[in-house]
Amino acid sequence: MPGHKLGKGIPTRLLKDLHLLDMTEIPGLDNLHFPHGVIKEAQDLAAKAFGADNTSFLVNGSTCGVHAAILGLCKPGDRLIVSRDCHKSVIGAMMLASVKPIYITPEYDSLFGVSSLMLSSTVEQAIKNNPDAIGVIVTRPNYYGLCSDIDSISEVVHSYNKVLIVDEAHGAHLKFSSRLPCCALDAGADVCIQSAHKTLPALTQGAYIHIKGNRVDVEKVNFMLQLIQTSSPSYVIMTFLDIARAIMENYGSELIENLLNEVNRFENMLNENTSFKIMSKHPLLSQHIDKTRLVVNVRNTGKTGFFIEKMLRDSFNVQVEMSDLYNIVCIATTADGRKEFDTLYSSLNEIDKQFKNPTEPTDINVKELLIPPQKVSPDKVMQCKGEKRKLTECVGKVSKGIITPYPPGIPVVCPGELITLEVVEYIINVIKAGGTVNGVTDNWEVTVLAH
Numbered sequence: 001m002p003g004h005k006l007g008k009g010i011p012t013r014l015l016k017d018l019h020l021l022d023m024t025e026i027p028g029l030d031n032l033h034f035p036h037g038v039i040k041e042a043q044d045l046a047a048k049a050f051g052a053d054n055t056s057f058l059v060n061g062s063t064c065g066v067h068a069a070i071l072g073l074c075k076p077g078d079r080l081i082v083s084r085d086c087h088k089s090v091i092g093a094m095m096l097a098s099v100k101p102i103y104i105t106p107e108y109d110s111l112f113g114v115s116s117l118m119l120s121s122t123v124e125q126a127i128k129n130n131p132d133a134i135g136v137i138v139t140r141p142n143y144y145g146l147c148s149d150i151d152s153i154s155e156v157v158h159s160y161n162k163v164l165i166v167d168e169a170h171g172a173h174l175k176f177s178s179r180l181p182c183c184a185l186d187a188g189a190d191v192c193i194q195s196a197h198k199t200l201p202a203l204t205q206g207a208y209i210h211i212k213g214n215r216v217d218v219e220k221v222n223f224m225l226q227l228i229q230t231s232s233p234s235y236v237i238m239t240f241l242d243i244a245r246a247i248m249e250n251y252g253s254e255l256i257e258n259l260l261n262e263v264n265r266f267e268n269m270l271n272e273n274t275s276f277k278i279m280s281k282h283p284l285l286s287q288h289i290d291k292t293r294l295v296v297n298v299r300n301t302g303k304t305g306f307f308i309e310k311m312l313r314d315s316f317n318v319q320v321e322m323s324d325l326y327n328i329v330c331i332a333t334t335a336d337g338r339k340e341f342d343t344l345y346s347s348l349n350e351i352d353k354q355f356k357n358p359t360e361p362t363d364i365n366v367k368e369l370l371i372p373p374q375k376v377s378p379d380k381v382m383q384c385k386g387e388k389r390k391l392t393e394c395v396g397k398v399s400k401g402i403i404t405p406y407p408p409g410i411p412v413v414c415p416g417e418l419i420t421l422e423v424v425e426y427i428i429n430v431i432k433a434g435g436t437v438n439g440v441t442d443n444w445e446v447t448v449l450a451h
C-alpha cells in the first residue's frame with residue numbers, strides 16, 4: 001500500500017496539479033463535519049456503490065473509523081466481544097470509550113504461523129457466556145487476506161440482537177468482484193470500516209465508514225467523528241476517496257478480473273517452479289482467502305520472512321507489504337500489472353535457487369500465543385503511573401502500553417495485561433529475527449505499571 005502504487009492506478013490527468021485540490025471550507029466546497037453539498041453528494045455516491053445506508057469519508061484512516069464506531073456504539077462500562085487478532089486501533093478505542101473487552105480467539109494455522117478464521121461457533125459461545133455484551137467486532141479480512149464466514153457470524157450476532165462491527169480495513173475492494181469473498185455489508189454487518197488507501201487507488205489516510213440498517217445510531221457515530229477528526233480535513237484525500245469510488249464502480253469488476261488472472265499466473269509459476277508455499281493453495285484455507293493478497297511461506301529457505309523481505313529490497317529492488325517469521329505478504333491491487341508480478345516471481349525464483357534445501361533448518365518456531373491475563377482494565381491503565389523496565393525483567397509485570405509487532409499491528413500484550421514468559425520469549429524472537437515491535441524501545445525497554 002498505498003493501493004495506487006506510486007500513482008499507477010490513477011489516470012495521469014487526475015494526478016496533475018494536486019495542489020489545486022488542496023482547498024478548505026470555502027463556499028461551494030461543503031464541510032466534512034456537516035456535509036450538505038459536494039461532500040454529501042460524494043458520500044452518498046459511495047454509500048450506493050458500497051451498499052451502505054450511510055457512508056462517511058475518513059481522513060485519518062480506518063483508525064478513526066474504528067474509534068468512532070466503538071465510541072458511537074458503547075457507553076462507559078459496556079462490554080464488547082473483540083476478536084483478538086484486532087488492530088491496535090480497536091484497543092485504543094476501548095480505552096477512549098471505557099469499554100471492557102471480552103476477547104475471542106480465531107483459529108490458528110501452524111503451517112503459516114498465523115491467526116486464521118474466526119468461527120461463528122466461537123462468537124456464539126462468547127455471546128452465550130456474556131449475554132450483556134453490546135456487540136461484536138471482528139477483523140475481516142485479516143492482514144493475510146483470510147476471510148471468516150461473515151454470513152454465519154452476522155446471522156449469529158443478529159440472532160442475539162447484538163451489533164456487528166467489521167473492521168474491513170483490508171477489504172475495500174471486495175465489493176467489486178464476484179470472484180472475491182463477499183464484503184461484510186452484503187453479509188449483514190451493521191458497521192464496516194475500510195481503508196481505501198490500502199487496496200483502492202486512494203491516498204494514504206483515505207478511508208470509509210459505512211453503516212447499514214438501524215441497529216447503530218448514525219448521528220452518534222458522526223458526532224464522534226466530529227470530535228476525533230481534524231477540523232481541516234484534506235480535500236486531496238477526500239477527492240481521491242471519491243475518485244477511487246468512481247474508478248471501482250465503473251471499472252472495478254474488469255480491473256479485478258485482470259488482476260486475478262495475473263495472480264493466478266503468478267501463483268502457478270511459483271507453485272510449479274519453486275519450493276515456496278503460497279497461502280491461496282492451502283488445502284483448508286484456499287476457499288477463504290482474498291486472492292489479491294499474496295502470502296508466501298518462506299520456510300523452505302531456512303530463513304525468516306524478515307530476511308527474505310530485506311533481501312527482496314536490497315538485492316531485487318522489490319518492497320513487499322510486510323513480513324513475519326514465516327512469511328512475506330504482498331498486497332496486489334488493480335494498479336499492478338504483468339511487469340510487477342514478473343519481477344516478484346523472478347526475484348523469488350532466484351532466492352529459491354539460492355536457499356532451497358538449506359543445510360541448517362531454521363531454529364525459529366512460531367506457536368500460538370495465549371491471551372495474557374487482564375490485571376487492570378484498559379481504560380484504568382491510562383490513569384496509572386508507568387515505569388520503564390528491561391524486557392527480560394518484565395515477566396509477571398503489568399504492561400502499560402500496547403506491545404505489537406508492526407506491521408501487522410496485532411497486539412501480543414494489551415494495556416493492563418500481564419507480561420508472561422511466553423510473550424517475552426516471542427518478542428525476543430521477533431526482534432532478533434529482524435522484526436519491529438512497537439512498545440519495546442531500541443534498548444529493550446517496556447513501560448509497565450509502577451507500584
Ligand SMILES: Cc1ncc(COP(=O)(O)O)c(C=O)c1O
Pocket residue numbers: 060061062063064066086087089139142143167169170195205207408409
Ligand atoms: C486490521 C486493521 N484495522 C485497522 C487498521 C488501521 O487502518 P489505517 O491505517 O487506515 O488507520 C489497520 C492498519 O494496518 C489494520 O491492519
